[in-house]
Amino acid sequence: MWAPCYFAFQSYGYSLHVVDGLSMQPTFNPTGEPVRDRVVVERWRVRALALLGQVGRYSRGDVVLLRAPDRPGEYIIKRLVALEGDWLYVPGRVDVEKIPKGHCWVEGDNVALSADSRTRYGPVPLSLVEGRARVVFWPPWRSGRVAAGEPIGRLLVRNPRAISRARDDCS
């Protein structure tokens, strides 16, 4: 009878996920299959602040869990590279990408093998972000904190007000 409580805790507190695929190498699954990394995702910062009517605090460089933009019911795990209002240089492109309002730019660490904002989605709504991956807990020899880190030299303009902005229009 405690199962609903566990479910509530994992949607408002912390949840456990298996990382599938090679798109986040070398951060996750560095040796590939068959042992896959399992991570703890911190959700309360996003969910609790959303309940309070505030925008969750995301930082550039965080590894985030988000709902897949093109596949209902699925999740992806990527690194948050840019937030709304940023101007981003995308390797291999001539134009600079401007991130629209309420959106972000996510990329896998494994540039060659990742379907992400570069190759597939474009800017992704921040509403899809569910939480931050904080800790790898399995396999034991890989356990440890997930390091945050921005790609260097990619942002041409940083929007200083992108984090923790109060809500405005909603119609």
Add this chain to the structure above:
Amino acid sequence: MAPVRLLGVLPKATSLFGRELRTLVKAVGVAHLIHEFVFELSIAYGPSMMPTIDSIGDVLVVDKWSAWRRKIEVGDVVLALSARTPHDRIIKRVLGMEGDIVRVLPTSRRPEGGGKQLVPPGHVWLQGDNTLNSTDSRDFGPVPYNMVLGRVVFKIAPLGKMGFIERKIPEPWYG
């Protein structure tokens, strides 16, 4: 035997209100499960869905089950996450599912209209019923289906306008 007994005895012995507290925590868990997967009550503000939903704070029943089971269809009024303001919620009507071609109606910002657009895989096209005063897919484009939280099925208040909210396809806009 001993550890099982201990688990059963310990909370009662340590807390006077252990039993009530545990019941309360369980009830919150069940309530959350219902809120997440069955239905929730929601209050709507804003002019974008007039006249279907008034701007003064109609109380609505949102069916979460059909969004989770992917039973949303064209013509449904849905509660969705905003593409413009993270984790804010909007209420719009679905005018197209993936693979549909929708006509982009003119908005106040773009009076000439936007022609026709294909809704990409895993996305829906949302539009407010009050097309003259609605920020929707015409402004921010198709929305991922994963941002649809539920289907608005019933209006509770104001009591005089209580009733089901129909699935209808606004004919001249869609196609």
